[in-house]
Amino acid sequence: MASDDLFLTPxxxxxxxxxxxxxxxxxxSMPVQYAGLMAEHQHTRTAASLFDVSHMGQLRLSGxxxxxxxxxxxxxxxxxxxxxxxxYGLLLxxxxxxxDDxxxxxxxxxxxxxxxxAxxxxxxxxxxxxxxxxxxITPMPDHALLALQGPQAVEVLKRLAPGVESLVFMTGGNFAWGEVPLFVTRSGYTGEDGFEISLHKDQAEAFARALLAEPEVKPAGLGARNSLRLEAGLCLYGNDLDQTTTPVEAAINWAMQKVRRTGGERAGGFPGADFVLAQLDGRLPTERLRVGLIAKERVPVREPxxxxNMDGQxxxxxxxxxxSPTLNQPxxxxxxxxxxxxxxxxxxAIVRGKPVPMTVTKMPFVPTRYYRG
Structure with a gap:
C-alpha cells in the first residue's frame, strides 16, 4: 500500500x-516517536520496547x-x-x-x-x-519484522512464544505464537538484549497488540532506535557507511572472518578484495578511519x-x-x-560556526548487554 508516494507497513x-x-x-511512513525520544530510549534501557522495522527487506536464498x-x-x-x-554481512x-550491511x-x-x-x-x-x-532468491514482501528490545524482552516474549529463552545472541529459530509461525533471532540494533521477529503481515498487528498488552512493553520509534544504536557504536547505512567507504575505513574489520582474509582457498575472491585486503594488511594506506567522539561541552554535535585539528585545519x-540520553553528553x-x-x-567540531572541543574515544559509548549465555 502507498500513501502520498510513501509505503505503509502492516x-x-x-x-x-x-x-x-x-x-x-x-x-x-514510519513512527519517529510516541511519548518522546528520551522516554522511549530510557524505557528500552530499563524494560522492553517494541519497534516496527518492517521497512527492512527480508529474503531467502535457497539451493x-x-x-x-x-x-x-x-x-x-x-x-x-x-x-x-x-x-553480520557486507555487500561490496x-x-x-x-x-549495504x-x-x-x-x-x-x-x-x-x-x-x-533504503x-x-x-x-x-x-x-x-x-x-x-x-x-x-525469494523476496518476502508479505512479511513484517518487529524488534522487541530491552532487558525484560525475554520475559515478555517467552510468555507468548515459549522456548525463545533458549536462544543466545546471534542465534535464531522457528517458534510459534499459538498457531502463528514466527522466525525469531536474538538480536537487534539497540545494544540491549532483545529479539527480531519475522511473521506474515496478516498476523503482525495482532501480535504487536499482544506484545503491547504486556505490562513491560511500550512502543518506540525511529528516534530512540537511532539514539540507542549510536550509544552502542553501531553504524547507520547512508550516514556512517556508504558505497565510498570500505570495511577497513569503517573500522569493522571484525566482520571479515580470518578464512576470507588470509591463506586458504576461500580467502579473497569477493568484490573489491584486492583493495580491501591491501588496506587490511597495510600495503595500501587508508585515508580516513571511523572513530567515536565525545564532547567536552553540552552542545549537541550533529552530522555533517x-x-x-588544533590549527583549524x-x-x-x-x-x-x-x-546521549544515557550519558547526558554529546x-x-x-x-x-x-x-x-x-x-x-x-x-x-564546528557547530554553527563555533568550535566544540571533542575527544576521540573508544566505542561503544554505553556498554552493550547482549545475552551470550
Missing amino acids: LNALHLELGARMVPFAGY PDAAAAFESLMPVDVQGLGVNKQR NEAGGIL LMFVNTGEDLFVIVNG CKVNDLAHMQATIGTRCT AELQ KVGQVTSGLL IAMGYVRPEYSIEGTELF
Whole structure:
C-alpha cells in the first residue's frame, strides 16, 4: 500500500492509533516517536520496547550452492556458519565500497537475509544479477519484522512464544505464537538484549497488540532506535557507511572472518578484495578511519559537522551525532585522517560556526548487554 508516494507497513493503523508522529524514512511512513525520544530510549534501557522495522527487506536464498554463492559477494564466512547461527554481512562493490550491511541466518534449509530498507530494491537486483543463476532468491514482501528490545524482552516474549529463552545472541529459530509461525533471532540494533521477529503481515498487528498488552512493553520509534544504536557504536547505512567507504575505513574489520582474509582457498575472491585486503594488511594506506567522539561541552554535535585539528585545519567530518540520553553528553561518530584516530586525540567540531572541543574515544559509548549465555 502507498500513501502520498510513501509505503505503509502492516502496523501503520496501529501507529496512528497510538498517536505516533510519522515521518518519511526509506520510502515508508514510519513512527519517529510516541511519548518522546528520551522516554522511549530510557524505557528500552530499563524494560522492553517494541519497534516496527518492517521497512527492512527480508529474503531467502535457497539451493545447494546458496552459501557459496552468497559468500562470493561478501568478505564474510557464509559457508562455515552453523545451523541457526546469525552473522553480520557486507555487500561490496568492485572498489571495496559498502553497498549495504545486512544480517543473515543459516536456518538449515536456506539463508534468511535482512537488508536495509533504503537499499533492498538495489540489493535484490544486485543479487539477481550476480548469483541469481546459482541459487533461488525469494523476496518476502508479505512479511513484517518487529524488534522487541530491552532487558525484560525475554520475559515478555517467552510468555507468548515459549522456548525463545533458549536462544543466545546471534542465534535464531522457528517458534510459534499459538498457531502463528514466527522466525525469531536474538538480536537487534539497540545494544540491549532483545529479539527480531519475522511473521506474515496478516498476523503482525495482532501480535504487536499482544506484545503491547504486556505490562513491560511500550512502543518506540525511529528516534530512540537511532539514539540507542549510536550509544552502542553501531553504524547507520547512508550516514556512517556508504558505497565510498570500505570495511577497513569503517573500522569493522571484525566482520571479515580470518578464512576470507588470509591463506586458504576461500580467502579473497569477493568484490573489491584486492583493495580491501591491501588496506587490511597495510600495503595500501587508508585515508580516513571511523572513530567515536565525545564532547567536552553540552552542545549537541550533529552530522555533517566539520572536524578540525588544533590549527583549524579540516581533518574529518561527523557522520552521526546527538546528545546521549544515557550519558547526558554529546556523542558522535565520524571519519578522520588516520593520524587523528588515536584514542584521546583532541579535535573540534564546528557547530554553527563555533568550535566544540571533542575527544576521540573508544566505542561503544554505553556498554552493550547482549545475552551470550
